[in-house]
Amino acid sequence: MKKTIFNDLKEMVEPYDKNQPYYRSFNRKSNPATTDIFIVCINPATLIYENNIEIDAYVNLLMKYDDFYDFYQKVRGKNGKTNISRTRMGIVGFVNELKHYVLWKKWREF
Numbered sequence: 001m002k003k004t005i006f007n008d009l010k011e012m013v014e015p016y017d018k019n020q021p022y023y024r025s026f027n028r029k030s031n032p033a034t035t036d037i038f039i040v041c042i043n044p045a046t047l048i049y050e051n052n053i054e055i056d057a058y059v060n061l062l063m064k065y066d067d068f069y070d071f072y073q074k075v076r077g078k079n080g081k082t083n084i085s086r087t088r089m090g091i092v093g094f095v096n097e098l099k100h101y102v103l104w105k106k107w108r109e110f
Contacts, residue, residue, distance in 0.1 A: 010059045021047035022058055045085035046076050 013023045048058065052075060061068040073083045 006059055021049050045087050048075060
């Protein structure tokens with residue numbers, strides 16, 4: 001099978017057992033094909049299972065930032081939760097700090 005970003009991401013998020021939730025990569029707005037690092041984990045605040053969405057559709061959503069967050073918010077809403085978890089807010093903050101640091105470091109090297 002030809003290696004593609006879709007197949008790589010699918011391999012990373014597929015659970016080890018059908019009864020377990022999908023792993024989730026941290027989504028970003030830019031093209032996933034240009035990504036060097038994926039943060040992949042289980043978000044215990046918003047578990048997404050195969051009975052919520054089949055894996056190919058899930059991977060497609062992960063590659064479409066806005067579509068994924070629409071789906072994510074619907075799953076959270078069905079579970080009576082707020083639109084975004086504290087974990088997600090923390091990860092977004094971490095990525096923003098990392099991005100700021102990388103840009104600052106590049107600027108200093110310039």
